Amino acid sequence: xxxxxxxxxxxEERVEVFVPKTYATDDPNEYxxxxxxxxxxxxxxxxxxxxxxxxALDRKYRAMSxxxxxxxxxxxxxxxxx
Numbered sequence: 001x002x003x004x005x006x007x008x009x010x011x012e013e014r015v016e017v018f019v020p021k022t023y024a025t026d027d028p029n030e031y032x033x034x035x036x037x038x039x040x041x042x043x044x045x046x047x048x049x050x051x052x053x054x055x056a057l058d059r060k061y062r063a064m065s066x067x068x069x070x071x072x073x074x075x076x077x078x079x080x081x082x
Contacts, residue, residue: 012050
């Protein structure tokens, strides 16, 4: 989803991720909690996060994409009933 730059800290590899902006009425931050560790990433900015956070964001965006495609297909199917 984003251009990756990696750095290594004491115990974790960190990568650079970009969290896109969404609707104006949405929260200005993306909240992620993985195994009790919480992350608050500002939307529309690039952040350095552990690799597992980037993987979780990528899974989320892939799932959202699949959901959007299926919703669009259902709407199109409803426009042409049998």
